[in-house]
Amino acid sequence: MAAHLIVLLLLGVLKGLHSITTVSKVSVEAGKSISIPCLYESQYINHVKYLCEGYDWKFCRYAVKTNKPDPSGKYVISDDKKEQIFTVTINQVTNQNTDYWCVVEINNGPDCGQYFKLSVISDTRRLPVDHQRITGYIGESITIRCHHSNSGEMKWCRLDRNCVTGSPGSIDGITVSTHMRDPNVFTVTMSGLKSNDSGWYWCAKGDIQIPVYLNVTEKPITMKQLSEWNNSTVEENEEPRASYDTKILIIPLSVLILILIGVFIWFILSHKKRKVELSATAMTGEDITYSEVGLEKNSSPRVDKEVIYSEIKPKIQSSTKSLFAECDVELTYSSVVEKQRIKWDEGKDTEVSEH
Known part of the structure; x- marks a missing residue:
């Protein structure tokens, strides 16, 4: 047989x-x-x-x-x-x-x-490997545990390529380390994985072999990593964003402040100008008296009135105290002459003078 x-x-x-x-x-x-x-x-x-x-x-x-x-x-x-x-x-x-x-x-x-x-x-304890298909990530390491129960040399090989029997070793340029620290367990570690390391390997102990397919890919981002990445991004962007918002507010605030300052200056200047005008009027020191001239009417004759106004001039006596001291003003009034031309029935004009 x-x-x-x-x-x-x-x-x-x-x-x-x-x-x-x-x-x-x-x-x-x-x-x-x-x-x-x-x-x-x-x-x-x-x-x-x-x-x-x-x-x-x-x-x-x-x-x-x-x-x-x-x-x-x-x-x-x-x-x-x-x-x-x-x-x-x-x-x-x-x-x-x-x-x-x-x-x-x-x-x-x-x-x-x-x-x-x-x-x-x-007996599952005699199974050569835990999983026949495994996944590794680019740039990282992966460990395969090969169990054995029979005698013979332990090997880790790539299909139709070279094998590693001791430690350290290499397969297609990748570092492979092996050890047998645990009883009946042959441990293989492959470091610095690359995408072209994907393929079929096999673990052997004596005449028993078990094929293992290694798939090397990019490591997926977990929800925890995504959350941590988002938090770090928010923290990094928080301060610049606050600075950016402050810069946006500076321009309108500056314009508003300039407008308020302009209004305040205009108000002060207007107030001062008004005070100067009032002060100039008060400094003349003149009292002006206006007289009203009235005319007594007669009901019977029709009178054409000619009114002559005289100019009223204040007589100012200067004081020796100061140019801007009070002045005693003596007013002299002239007589007002009113000429009346009366028309009589006979058509004669008569001029009447009143003092």
Whole structure:
């Protein structure tokens, strides 16, 4: 039986030599799912790929093809032509189905296939990794814990690339450190992740392997980080915004102050001018007396009156005290002569003078 298995493995290796690369033996929990990556060469990019179920290559049967999905949903296949990897997923794993082949269909020739075996277990503590698909963030580090229960060398490898067995090491330029501080746990840390570090890796202990897909992406912003960022932005912008508002108010306030100052100056000047005028009037020191001349009328004759007014001049006696001292004013009145021309019935004019 062992010899027959070796022959099959050799046959699979020969058939898949430089054509398909995959893991050889994978541990999986009963009833769970497992994804297996199958790397192929560039000349097979446009070829049909499929999963073949069975121990014997000659008698294995098609489980699922890239051009023919499995209607039951037990098998799923996808082809990443950019990375040249097709991935098969087996759901609800059982002990009855443990032998499979990754196959590339060759037109007008024998197909190329690579054999792998599932080791179905019921003890979850023997599972090689906690999660088969993990996510890392650009510029950060990620740690993978590989559990083991059998003997053999521990390895961390990238599919169809180099492996790291000690610490420190590197894969495609990325730093990889490994240690075994905890019993039966092989810890792998990858530092300084880059976007092109995304891909399939596998953790191995002896002949047991488990594929792990690492997806490296930008770290999403959490609500807490967004809130902290908003708070810091508000604090940074708070002082400039207050300064900006103050500058807006300075212009109208300055105009208003200038207007008030102008009104105040105008009011003061007007008040002073009025005081000067009143003061100038008071400084003349003259008392002016107006006389009213009345005319006594006679009812019988009609009189044409000619009134002569005399000019009234104040006689000012200067005082020796000061130019602006009080003055004693003596008023001299002249007689007022009223000439009346009376018309009599005879048509003669008579001039009458009164003193």
